[in-house]
Amino acid sequence: MWQVIKSVLAAFFGVQKERQRRRDFEEGRPGHFILVGLGAAAVLVGLVVLVAVLVAR
Amino acid sequence: MSRRLAWLSGSGVMGLSAQAQASGWNMPVGVTDISAEIYSLHMTIFWICVVIGLVVFGVMFYSLFRYRRSRHPEAANFHENTTVEVIWTTLPLLILVGMAVPATATLKKMYDTSDAELDVMVTGQQWRWRYEYLGEEVAFTSNMSTPRAQIRGEEPFGEHYLLEVDRPLVLPINRKVRFLFTADDVIHSWWVPDFAVKQDTIPGFVNENWVRINEPGIYRGQCAELCGMDHGFMPIVVHALEEDEFDAWLAERRDEAAEEALGVDRDWALEELMARGEEVYGAICASCHQVEGQGMLPTFPALAGNERLIDDLAWHSDTVINGVSGTAMPAFRSTLNPVELAAVLTYTRNAWGNDTGDTVQPAQIAEQLAR
Amino acid sequence: MASKLPKPPLEHSASGAGAAASEAHAAPPKGILRWLLTTNHKEIGSLYLIFSLIMFFIGGIFALVVRLELFQPGLQFVDPEFFNQMTTMHGLIMVFAAVMPAFTGLANWMIPLQIGAPDMALPRLNNFSFWLLPVAFILLLSTLLMPGGGPNFGWTFYAPLSTTYAPPSTTFFILAMHIAGISSILGAINIIATILNMRAPGMRMMDMPLFVWTWLITAFLLIAVMPVLAGVITMMLLDINFGTSFFDAAGGGDPVLFQHLFWFFGHPEVYIMILPAFGIVSAIIPTFARKPLFGYASMVYATASIAILSFLVWAHHMFVVGLPLVAELFFMYTTMLIAVPTGVKVFNWITTLFQGSITFETPMLFALAFVVLFTIGGFSGLMLAIAPADFQYHDTYFVVAHFHYVLVPGAIFSIMAGVYYWLPKWTGHYPSETLGRWHFWLSVIGVNLTFFPMHFSGLAGMPRRIPDYALQFADFNLVSSLGAFLFGLSQLLFVVVIVKCVRGGEKAPAKAWEGAEDLEWSVPSPAPLHTFETPPHVTPQPHP
Numbered sequence: 001m002w003q004v005i006k007s008v009l010a011a012f013f014g015v016q017k018e019r020q021r022r023r024d025f026e027e028g029r030p031g032h033f034i035l036v037g038l039g040a041a042a043v044l045v046g047l048v049v050l051v052a053v054l055v056a057r
Numbered sequence: 058m059s060r061r062l063a064w065l066s067g068s069g070v071m072g073l074s075a076q077a078q079a080s081g082w083n084m085p086v087g088v089t090d091i092s093a094e095i096y097s098l099h100m101t102i103f104w105i106c107v108v109i110g111l112v113v114f115g116v117m118f119y120s121l122f123r124y125r126r127s128r129h130p131e132a133a134n135f136h137e138n139t140t141v142e143v144i145w146t147t148l149p150l151l152i153l154v155g156m157a158v159p160a161t162a163t164l165k166k167m168y169d170t171s172d173a174e175l176d177v178m179v180t181g182q183q184w185r186w187r188y189e190y191l192g193e194e195v196a197f198t199s200n201m202s203t204p205r206a207q208i209r210g211e212e213p214f215g216e217h218y219l220l221e222v223d224r225p226l227v228l229p230i231n232r233k234v235r236f237l238f239t240a241d242d243v244i245h246s247w248w249v250p251d252f253a254v255k256q257d258t259i260p261g262f263v264n265e266n267w268v269r270i271n272e273p274g275i276y277r278g279q280c281a282e283l284c285g286m287d288h289g290f291m292p293i294v295v296h297a298l299e300e301d302e303f304d305a306w307l308a309e310r311r312d313e314a315a316e317e318a319l320g321v322d323r324d325w326a327l328e329e330l331m332a333r334g335e336e337v338y339g340a341i342c343a344s345c346h347q348v349e350g351q352g353m354l355p356t357f358p359a360l361a362g363n364e365r366l367i368d369d370l371a372w373h374s375d376t377v378i379n380g381v382s383g384t385a386m387p388a389f390r391s392t393l394n395p396v397e398l399a400a401v402l403t404y405t406r407n408a409w410g411n412d413t414g415d416t417v418q419p420a421q422i423a424e425q426l427a428r
Numbered sequence: 429m430a431s432k433l434p435k436p437p438l439e440h441s442a443s444g445a446g447a448a449a450s451e452a453h454a455a456p457p458k459g460i461l462r463w464l465l466t467t468n469h470k471e472i473g474s475l476y477l478i479f480s481l482i483m484f485f486i487g488g489i490f491a492l493v494v495r496l497e498l499f500q501p502g503l504q505f506v507d508p509e510f511f512n513q514m515t516t517m518h519g520l521i522m523v524f525a526a527v528m529p530a531f532t533g534l535a536n537w538m539i540p541l542q543i544g545a546p547d548m549a550l551p552r553l554n555n556f557s558f559w560l561l562p563v564a565f566i567l568l569l570s571t572l573l574m575p576g577g578g579p580n581f582g583w584t585f586y587a588p589l590s591t592t593y594a595p596p597s598t599t600f601f602i603l604a605m606h607i608a609g610i611s612s613i614l615g616a617i618n619i620i621a622t623i624l625n626m627r628a629p630g631m632r633m634m635d636m637p638l639f640v641w642t643w644l645i646t647a648f649l650l651i652a653v654m655p656v657l658a659g660v661i662t663m664m665l666l667d668i669n670f671g672t673s674f675f676d677a678a679g680g681g682d683p684v685l686f687q688h689l690f691w692f693f694g695h696p697e698v699y700i701m702i703l704p705a706f707g708i709v710s711a712i713i714p715t716f717a718r719k720p721l722f723g724y725a726s727m728v729y730a731t732a733s734i735a736i737l738s739f740l741v742w743a744h745h746m747f748v749v750g751l752p753l754v755a756e757l758f759f760m761y762t763t764m765l766i767a768v769p770t771g772v773k774v775f776n777w778i779t780t781l782f783q784g785s786i787t788f789e790t791p792m793l794f795a796l797a798f799v800v801l802f803t804i805g806g807f808s809g810l811m812l813a814i815a816p817a818d819f820q821y822h823d824t825y826f827v828v829a830h831f832h833y834v835l836v837p838g839a840i841f842s843i844m845a846g847v848y849y850w851l852p853k854w855t856g857h858y859p860s861e862t863l864g865r866w867h868f869w870l871s872v873i874g875v876n877l878t879f880f881p882m883h884f885s886g887l888a889g890m891p892r893r894i895p896d897y898a899l900q901f902a903d904f905n906l907v908s909s910l911g912a913f914l915f916g917l918s919q920l921l922f923v924v925v926i927v928k929c930v931r932g933g934e935k936a937p938a939k940a941w942e943g944a945e946d947l948e949w950s951v952p953s954p955a956p957l958h959t960f961e962t963p964p965h966v967t968p969q970p971h972p
Contacts, residue, residue, distance in 0.1 A: 014729045014772055015142040021725055025634060041736055048740075048765075052757035055161055081900055084820050084887045091816075099817045106807035113778060114800060120781040121796070124717075125788075132718040133783035142726055145775045146768060153764045156814065161757060163816040168753045183593075208896060210502045218501065219898045238750075243589040244683055246748060246823060250889045255819045257749045259684060260588065261677020264750035281748075281823040281891045283582045285589060286508045289894030353509075355576045355596065382678065385593050 001032075008036045012044070085250050088272045088297070092253035094163045102156060109152075170265045173235030177226070181238075181245030181258035181280070183385065184287035184344055187392055188226050191237070195310045198392060199224045200340045201290050208290075220277040223340065225294035229303035230270045238264040241387050243285060249278035249293055257282055270297040285385075287344050321395045321419040327403065330416055334404025337397045342405075345385065350409045356385055361409035370415060374402055374425060395423040464559070467551035468957055469536050472558050474854070476533025477847070479561060480526050481923070484840075486569070487521035488916050490514045495878075495912040498905045503896055511895035512580035513572060519583025523701070524608050525565045527835065530843045531704040532557075532615050535643050538850060539619060541948035541955065542637045544628025544964045549621035557614040564607035571597035571604075582893060584694070587675030587686040591667040598668060602661045609654045616650035619643055628947070630966040634725070637946045641728050642707030645735045649700050652739075653693045660689040684749055691742035699738045701835060703731055705802075705842030706773055709795045711946065712849050713777050716792035717784030718943040723776045730769035730776075737766040747818040756815050763813040767806070774803050789941070790864030794845035797837055797872050805833030808883065823893075825904075826886025832879045837872070844871075844922065851929050852936030856954035859929040863921060870918035877911025 007024050010016040024033070086096045123129065176191040182198070189196035202223045206212045215221065228234055238247060240258040248255035256266045270276075278293040298306060339348065342360075346352050350361035360366060366373050377398060380388030389398065399419040406413045456462050466472060493514045497505050506514070536554065540547055548554045571578035576595035579585065590598060623644045627636070636644075663686075666672040673679025675686045706727075714721045721727065743751060743759040751759075777799050786792075808830040812821055821827060844867075851859045885904035890897055897905065939949040947966070951959045 011729050012733065014146055014726050014733060014769055015139060016725060016729070017139055018137060018725070021634075025632065045740060048758055048761050049754075052754045052761065056165070056753045056757055081888050082884045085889070095816050095820055098814055099811065099820070102811050102814055102817065106810060110803070110807060113774065113803065117778045117781060117796075117799065120778065120784070121786060124781065124784050124786050126718075126785045129783070129785050132785035134719065135783070136720050136722045136780075137725070141779070142723060142772070146772060149768050149771050153767060157761060157764060160760065160814045160816055164756060164760070165753065167816060167819070168756075208503050210504065214501060214899060217898070219896060243593050244586060248823075248891070250820060253816075253820055255748050255822055259677075259749065262682075262684070262750070278889070279891050279894070283512070283586070283589065283893040285580075285593060286512065288512075289508060289891075289896050 004032050004036050005040075008033060008040050011037070012040060087251040087253055088270055088274065088276070089252050089268055090271070091163070091167055091268075092251060094166070095253045098160055098163060101159070105152060105156065167266070170235050170267045172233060173267060174232040175229065175234045176237060177228070177234060178237045178239070179226075179247050179258060181240035181242075181247065181284065181291075182387060182392065183242050183285050184280075184291040185341070186226075186247070186291065186293060190307065190310075193307060193311060194314055195307060196314075197224050197310075198341070199226060199294070201292050203290075217277065219290065220279070220292045220294070222292055222294045225275070225296045227296045227298060227303065227306050228268070228270060229300045230273050230297050231300060233267055233269045235265060235267045238266070241392070242385070244282050245280050245284045245291070246282035247278070247293060248281040249276050249295055251276040251278075252295075255281055273297045273299055290344075317394060317396060321423050324420075325396075325399070325416065325418060327407070327416045330400045330403040331407060333396070334400035334402070335408070337393065337401040338404050338408075341389070341393070342401065350405065350411075360405050361411065363411075366405065367411055367413055370406070370417070373406070374398075374417065374422070377402060378422075378425065390426060395419040395426060398422045398426075465555065467547075467555050469540050469548045469551070469554065470854075470955065470957060472548075472554050473533045473535075473537030475558050476529045476536055476561075479558075480528075480530035480533060481926075483521055483525035483529070483565060485919070487518050487526050488919065490518035490521065492912060492916050494518060495909040497895055498897070499909040500906070501897055501899055501902050506895070508895045509577065509580060512582075512893070513578045515893055516579045516582055516585075517569075517572065520568065520579065521565070522835075523583060523697070524605070525561070525568075527701050527839050527843070528612065529561055531643075531646075531701070531839075532612075534639075534704070534708070534843070534846050534850075535615075535619055537854065538846075538948060539622055539640055539643060540626070541853075541951065541959060542640050542946050543623065543626060543631060544947050544960045544966065545622060545626035546958065546960050546963075548618050549626055550618045553614055554618055557611045557618065560607050560611035560614075564604045564611065567600055567607070568604035571600050574600070584690060585664075586690070587664060587667070587683050591664050591675055594668065599665065602665045602668075605661050606658060609658050612650050613654045616647035616654075619647040620651075623647075628960070628963045628966045634728070635966065637707075638710040638721070638724070638727055638731075639704065639707030642703040642710075642731050645731050646700050646703045649696045649703075649735055649738065653696045653700075656689060656693040657697075660686065660693065663689075684746075687746050687749060688743065691745045692739075694745065695742040696735075696738045698831075698834075699734055701839045702802075703734065705798065705839050706731065708842045708846040708849070709777065709798050712791050712795040712845055713780050713799075715849075715941050715943040715945070716789060716795075717781050717786050719780060719784040720945075721776065722779040723772075726772055727776055730772045733769040734766060737762060737769070741766055744813060744815075744818070747815050748822050760813060760815040764810070767810050767813070770806055774799060774806070789848075790859065790861060790868055791845045791849035791941075793865070793868045794841050794848060797868070798841045798845060801833055801837030801841070801872075801875070805830055805838055808833065821886065823891055824886035825882040825890045825892055828892050829879050829882035829886060832882070836879065837875050841871075847926070849941070850948070851926070852940035853948055853951075853953050853955055855930050855933075856936055856952075857929050857933030858936050858940070859925050860933065863925045863928070867918060867921040867925060870921065871915060874911050874915025874918055878908050878915055879911075881905075881907045881911075 007020060084096055084099050086093055178189040178191055180187040185198050185200045187198045199222045202221045203215065203219050204212065207214055207218060238256045238258040239262065240260045242260060245258045246255060247258055252268045254266050254268055256264050274297055276295045276297065280288055280291040345357040346360050350359060352359035376386065378388065378390045380386050396419045399417045399422045402417040403415065406415045457465055463475065493506060497511055536548065574597040576597060578597055579601045581590040581594060623640055663674040667674055667676060673681040675681050675683050677683060710721055710727060740762040741759060743755060744763040747756060812818055812827065812830060848859055848864055881904040885901045888900060890901045936953040938952050940953055947964065950964065
């Protein structure tokens with residue numbers, strides 16, 4: 001699970017080590033990545049909203 | 058013309074020479090603190106882009122020149138480098154955060170409309186602006202004054218071609234003025250570059266923005282949101298006056314409005330109403346129904362020879378006062394005063410061979426409005 | 429690229445396929461029926477491309493009417509009402525009938541060839557998606573002849589100008605957009621089904637060429653947002669004809685709701701028009717630099733990030749409608765974020781060039797111009813993201829300059845690059861290099877003459893969509909108009925190049941470009957009607 005989260009975060013940042021990526025594609029299940037990816041997108045939105053709300057005060 | 062001169066007399070504005078300094082190539086610095094801040098944000102992000110551009114395009118054109126095949130027949134075969142990728146992702150992020158901080162600060166100031174000393178309601182209408190000084194009993198509409206003959210190329214262009222109006226908005230300097238924006242028909246957008254104020258005017262909704270002008274002068278702008286046929290012909294002109302001059306101007310306008318209100322009660326002669334009506338018609342109605350009342354089918358019906366109009370005074374006045382919902386015909390009950398309504402009704406009932414001989418008295422209209 | 433040429437592809441796909449084809453398929457109908465009924469991805473691809481080229485010229489003529497009127501101050505040629513119809517139709521035709529079908533055409537031709545599939549997954553649906561388009565756009569164009577004229581409310585058709593105040597033909601406009609939208613959705617479904625199910629054995633997702641990747645993501649964007657467009661135009665239809673008040677404040681509706689819905693569709697739509705362009709350029713630059721793409725994986729990641737972020741930035745088109753401060757800040761921050769993956773793409777292309785062995789054939793010239801000019805459009809986009817400054821930029825010619833830099837030397841140059849790149853595969857002949865260069869240089873000069881001065885006229889205060897302007901904008905507009913006519917006329921050269929190339933020219937081998945690596949270069953040139961009937965076997969190349 002931690003591996004999946006790490007890979008998704010790397011994907012959000014856009015940079016990933018080749019070795020990690022290969023392992024993800026060989027061992028990981030696509031469903032896990034998609035779920036964690038959607039979750040991470042929601043967290044990103046929440047974070048930006050939070051920053052905006054805090055700054056606007 | 059005579060009314061326009063009367064509008065400006067005593068305001069001292071004719072003597073003003075302070076014209077906003079614009080290079081003609083770049084965004085104006087403007088005459089408010091906010092507009093100056095926005096200008097500096099604009100220039101900062103511009104120079105950031107220039108520097109990034111120089112580096113990126115520099116590397117690119119160097120590569121294109123240095124590694125063209127005739128000089129470099131064997132391509133290298135490297136790809137992917139985590140360090141480089143981390144750097145070129147992080148660096149832009151940091152630059153953007155650096156940019157977001159001042160932008161946020163400026164935006165917060167722009168949104169602070171509290172403690173205004175004067176409230177002006179700006180209403181967009183196809184295709185003119187209406188200004189109302191809230192709580193001052195002063196309101197008027199502002200139409201483009203560039204003659205159509207200039208637009209059609211039959212006369213030489215004037216100095217402020219398309220950027221001149223019959224009655225400019227007059228504002229004081231050094232006072233915080235809050236604008237309340239709305240519209241009667243479609244969405245317009247009120248924009249004066251020297252104030253860095255651009256705000257959509259939306260039917261049924263009220264937007265806010267504000268300005269504190271630092272220098273007296275004449276500032277020009279235009280409608281910025283496509284609003285139909287004459288979108289390009291609804292300019293904005295603002296005269297910014299010294300505070301005492303503004304107070305004098307406002308008092309004068311207040312007296313004038315009171316005088317006009319008295320006019321409602323007296324009986325008007327046909328010629329008087331026709332003369333006033335022609336003026337109102339030219340400013341308000343002619344852009345759609347045309348100067349000769351011939352209209353523009355299918356959207357804008359003809360008024361000349363319009364049988365319903367000639368036969369049915371009650372319908373005619375109701376149409377002008379309340380508009381026709383679902384069409385482009387707006388309600389003029391709040392735009393025009395009873396004298397103007399009576400005059401334009403009288404005019405359209407007698408001009409272009411309509412010849413009904415009717416005189417519609419302002420008192421009649423006032424009564425109808427009260428109902 | 430990730431996958432190397434399969435070793436024994438030629439026997440499989442070419443001679444074997446040709447023989448099998450003539451047995452397996454009934455004799456195709458002749459003449460017009462053949463084109464009406466075709467289910468072949470190559471023929472449908474050609475239909476899409478020809479359709480989009482015709483529409484490119486029609487939309488271009490509308491643009492030239494606009495530029496003609498704006499050549500000088502004053503009204504000389506058209507009245508404001510017709511001017512508004514021209515700006516509106518120019519936008520609608522270019523977006524929905526020129527750029528989008530061109531990319532779909534390229535997808536039809538190239539995706540099966542690049543993944544080693546015999547055809548699209550759903551060939552009959554493919555035929556249907558194409559033939560919806562001529563119906564939609566003939567209907568749309570016919571509104572110009574209707575009483576009251578065609579759409580005159582801008583390609584963004586903001587309510588209530590497009591509902592209560594619209595010409596009577598608006599209902600036809602809505603129907604036309606519905607049909608075009610259905611066509612896009614069906615096309616997208618087909619592309620996703622093809623990519624996910626029909627890759628050659630051994631080709632993993634991360635072995636796919638970037639054009640395939642970018643189109644896969646684009647197709648998901650299409651499926652996500654075209655229904656939103658359909659919803660918003662249906663609400664318009666109800667407001668106009670059935671007495672509802674979705675966008676009419678007098679009836680309790682909200683004109684701003686229209687803009688939120690439109691841009692929730694409209695912003696991803698912008699990326700629909702640029703992501704496939706990234707794919708094309710990512711194929712061409714490595715070919716002519718003779719060096720693999722620097723960061724294949726990060727290109728895929730960046731495309732995906734752009735796609736996700738594209739759903740979070742829509743209200744940056746609405747900074748002056750009176751959004752609350754928090755919303756204004758949110759959309760400013762997300763919009764600035766989207767610059768990061770876009771920058772990553774540009775850096776990747778440039779690093780690919782570094783230490784390559786570069787030649788400058790016509791496709792490469794267009795791809796390089798794309799990188800430079802698209803980046804300029806990206807810079808102005810970054811400036812527009814700064815919300816306070818956008819109060820000055822919004823709805824001025826600065827915005828017009830920005831999105832034309834992204835769409836003309838962006839999307840359209842990439843399409844031209846793709847056409848020059850793949851013409852040898854389609855026709856078996858190289859396009860004329862001399863004419864191609866003329867076309868390129870005239871286009872580059874024309875585009876910059878047209879759109880660069882618009883930055884200045886916008887900053888100096890010229891609003892967009894006006895038929896006449898104040899005198900201080902005259903010089904900029906004069907240059908823009910001259911540039912527009914130069915650009916427009918030089919596109920006739922493009923037609924000449926294509927026609928000549930179809931008719932003959934220097935014969936192209938299967939692998940028409942020395943540095944090209946993808947699977948389409950393993951089939952003969954011209955590609956026979958049926959390819960990869962026996963799937964090629966792709967040996968996955970271990971990523972070094």
